[in-house]
Amino acid sequence: xxxxxxxxxxxxxxxxxxxxxxxxxxxxxxxxxxxxxxxxxxxxxxxxxxxxxxxxxxxxxxxxxxxxxxxxxxxxxxxxxxxxxxxxxxxxxxxxxxxxxxxxxxxxxxxxxxxxxxxxxxxxxxxxxxxxxxxxxxxxxxxxxxxxxxxxxxxxxxxxxxxxxxxxxxxxxxxxxxxxxxxxxxxxxxxxxxxxxxxxxxxxxxxxxxxxxxxxxxxxxxxxxxxxxxxxxxxxxxxxxxxxxxxxxxxxxxxxxxxxxxxxxxxxxxxxxxxxxxxxxxxxxxxxxxxxxxxxxxxxxxxxxxxx
Numbered sequence: 001x002x003x004x005x006x007x008x009x010x011x012x013x014x015x016x017x018x019x020x021x022x023x024x025x026x027x028x029x030x031x032x033x034x035x036x037x038x039x040x041x042x043x044x045x046x047x048x049x050x051x052x053x054x055x056x057x058x059x060x061x062x063x064x065x066x067x068x069x070x071x072x073x074x075x076x077x078x079x080x081x082x083x084x085x086x087x088x089x090x091x092x093x094x095x096x097x098x099x100x101x102x103x104x105x106x107x108x109x110x111x112x113x114x115x116x117x118x119x120x121x122x123x124x125x126x127x128x129x130x131x132x133x134x135x136x137x138x139x140x141x142x143x144x145x146x147x148x149x150x151x152x153x154x155x156x157x158x159x160x161x162x163x164x165x166x167x168x169x170x171x172x173x174x175x176x177x178x179x180x181x182x183x184x185x186x187x188x189x190x191x192x193x194x195x196x197x198x199x200x201x202x203x204x205x206x207x208x209x210x211x212x213x214x215x216x217x218x219x220x221x222x223x224x225x226x227x228x229x230x231x232x233x234x235x236x237x238x239x240x241x242x243x244x245x246x247x248x249x250x251x252x253x254x255x256x257x258x259x260x261x262x263x264x265x266x267x268x269x270x271x272x273x274x275x276x277x278x279x280x281x282x283x284x285x286x287x288x289x290x291x292x293x294x295x296x297x298x299x300x301x302x303x304x305x306x307x308x
Contacts, residue, residue, distance in 0.1 A: 002024040003023050003058060004020055005021050006056040009054050010054045017043055029175065029187065033202055034204060034205040035206065039205050039208040042208075049072050060072045074149065075153050077146025077154045079156040083142055091128055091129075094130050096113060116147050139163060142159075176198060192295040201219075211302045211303065212302045223297065226251055228262070230262075233286060234284035237258050237259055241260055243277060250263070
């Protein structure tokens with residue numbers, strides 16, 4: 001659905017993005033991760049046809065960013081990182097403005113606006129002035145704007161930036177719903193917790209270079225070659241940890257209160273065998289679970305050069 005080949009953007013001697021290539025399949029929610037200034041917004045603006053590349057090409061929904069920008073714009077709903085200024089405009093007028101820009105026939109506009117207002121839970125704000133909305137409501141409205149022409153691809157630049165925790169959760173829920181509707185979504189953020197439980201794939205960019213990309217489960221497996229298990233005991237953990245240490249597949253143990261995180265090289269059968277041994281020994285085992293790496297773990301290992 002989105003293909004980028006050898007994209008680069010320079011400003012004089014400054015390299016904003018260097019030779020970036022990336023594929024995002026239909027129906028994916030792709031998390032574009034990196035610190036401020038890494039090149040995320042530069043890449044996104046190129047995909048949204050708002051920035052010319054120094055070199056390279058991209059296609060969105062089969063349309064060339066360089067050769068068919070109008071086709072790309074019809075295929076994309078773009079949400080920038082800043083809302084903009086729309087003084088004196090009501091919510092429905094804001095959406096009508098973009099509906100006209102996307103050449104939606106006048107007879108259909110009222111229905112389209114009503115549909116997106118309902119989808120984003122903004123119907124009760126229909127006649128409110130845009131500049132009187134809260135930050136969270138403005139973010140919802142900006143997301144609604146991206147949907148008026150029903151594009152197959154959404155490109156969202158820091159959509160939860162500046163929101164309070166409740167509003168962030170609401171944005172996450174909306175993104176999940178949009179993916180269920182079949183949208184392909186590229187979402188950028190430097191706040192990793194925003195993306196951990198919504199994305200199907202990720203790409204990590206730093207200083208203009210794409211360091212790693214792929215389905216999130218494969219990325220996790222790549223950085224974590226061995227299993228990490230969290231074990232907890234009801235009382236003194238010493239007997240249980242002694243049994244764990246005797247397992248030939250255990251590579252490391254990090255002791256914690258009433259338990260430990262155990263690094264184990266083995267298959268599911270080896271994990272089950274260790275769990276059965278702990279239960280049979282009656283050492284007070286109360287929990288035994290895999291510990292998945294976090295996006296923070298992935299990001300730190302990749303940016304430190306520990307994973308390539």
